[in-house]
Amino acid sequence: MRLLAAIFDSLGKSVLHAVEEMGRIILLFLSVLSWMVRPPWRLRNIFKQMEFVGVRSIFVVVLTGMFTGMVMALQGYHGFRMFSAESMVGSAVALGMTRELGPVLTSLMVTARAGSAMAAELGTMKVTEQIDALYVMAANPVQYLIVPRVIAGVIMVPFLTVISDFVGILGGYFVGVQILNINSGIFIKNITKMVELNDIYNGLIKAACFGLILSLVGCYKGFNTSGGAEGVGRATTEAVVLASITILISDYFLTALMF
């Protein structure tokens, strides 16, 4: 009986914890929104974060995007060859990249690179009581630390996605035309024929959402770190895992909503 109670207890606690965490994140998001519109706007901070999130992730994102496009072309080729539609490889790669893989893989890479860094940075500041110091200095830590990061995430991830889409299609073109000998004209014609502008823009909206999620989760986890260096490590891990899972789950709902 006690065991049963213990099971329900822990189950209830974890559910409660999850719901509580979600609520906190949403509250944090609301406070970010409210602080965003209030001066002073620290543009330097924002640009610094944008550089960190966006510019420094280019290499990773390009690499990921290119190989994703290439492998899609390779896989798609074998599938389409079964009914002699090799020329459709191009549109398959382009549609896949713009709609799904570009935004998702980019934001996952950014999560791993920048989201984790945010959690670690803020976590360290938390455990070293730098955040408390900010309160003392009458500077709101949300406005000073989190708003620039969230803005950077929301703006930069879509741009990285654009780069990823383009590079992925280039990779697919390289594999399809150069290696698999698909007619280049038909390859490109099928891309422009099948892909619509909405595919690209919806992908970018997704990317912006993912950018929001990863930066918000990273900041939240860092902001709520406790327990010294170990806690910082745990917060980082939790941030990456939670952000990734949230991205993938929300991807489904966003897709269902948009397409």
Added chain:
Amino acid sequence: MFSISSEAKVGLFVLVGLIVLGYMSFQVGQRGFTFKRGYMVEVEFDNAAGLSHDAAVQIAGVEVGRVEKIRLKNGKALVTLRLPAEVKLEKDVTAAIKTHGILGDKYIEILPGTQGGAYLQAGESISRVERQADVDRLLNQLASIADDVKMVSSSLSKVMGGKTGEDSIGAILENTRLLTKNLNAVVVNNEATLRAMLENTKQLTGNLNRVVVQNDDKINQVIESLRGASSQMEKTFTSLNDITDGIRRGEGTVGQLVKDKGMADRLNKTMASLQEVSDKINKGQGTLGKLVNDDETVNNLNQTLGGINKFVNKSDQFRTFISYRGEYLTEKSDAKSYLDLRIQPRQDYFYLLGLVTDPRGRRTVKDITPEGGTTTQITEWDKSGLLFNAQIGKRYQDFVIRGGVFESTGGAGLDFMSFKDRLKLTFEAFDFAADRNAHLKAGGELRLLKNIYLNAGWDDFINKSNQSPYVGVSLRFEDDDLKYLLTSVPIPTK
């Protein structure tokens, strides 16, 4: 090292991202915000199944527009097409929904209308629609066919099925069954009779056999008597032989007729006299004999025939031409006339006889010997004097050599014929004398029409006092009457 600020890096990155995004948008977005231009036309289809928003609109396989929207109107699909302004559709174009690609994408094909007709304006409708080969419709028709078949089978089943049908079919089957049963019964009941019939037949053949065996001897006797009859016939033939022998020996009337000596003699005599007649004829005795046997007659006949033959041939070959030629001598402002008769017994051989009037006149040389004095020659020109031509000519291929009297003096000439004898180049040399130059004449003659010729040349061109270029016309025609006149006069032929 100069470090780039964060702002610059971010700005650069955003710029690059925007450029890439813009590029992709323009590549992809042939509709969307960039291509919401052109005009719209509407078309009604009975069925727009498979056609989707943004499906292609093609003319002759070239994509010209897109399907803007599809909606329902009075139970039909009203499809709105967006076409660029530069694509103009005639009022009588035909629209059709077609399928292409392995995935069966539907698109709208527009078949052009009459050139030069009025064009569709924005918002107007394409009135002519080609009905597509609709699989669903086909299936519907098949279904109705199946209904028909079903009706047939159901009426059949009404006849056959049901209580009455079943009963009647049952009755038929029952009757058939009874029939076969009866047949069987007949066979079974009459088995003994049938067997007896067979037995009787067997006995009959047995009896027949026995009859033949028992009468063997009698048959032999019949054959024997037949042999006797044949020997009798042999004797009859022998006596017939005797009768013919009698006839041969002159016995009896027929024998006498055959064997009468006098009759044979008379026949022989007739034969002999016939022989005599033919002999006589053969030997040339008597009129007929002479006629037949005289070699002279045959020769005469041969000659006559040959003569006729030759005459015919000759008159075939024989041609005579009469020609008049006037030559205007430009230096002397006077004319020289020729009247020629050309007699051509054979193709390559001719005589030429002619009269010539020369403005210089006819030269006469007189020896005047005064008494006791030396003889002096006086040359006189008689302007009214006629000159004569009398030449013979022979043709070798394209060359004709002429010789004889030229303008009353001795001379020779050479003609060259070309262009199937249309053009004749001629050179003549005559009037040879020790004390002056010979008279040379060169010229050409071109056949203009059948009987008219143009002449031009240079007469006497090495004598300064008498030389003159000339142009002239000649008329020449063949004279058949003269020809027959001449051929009947004996002419020595080669």
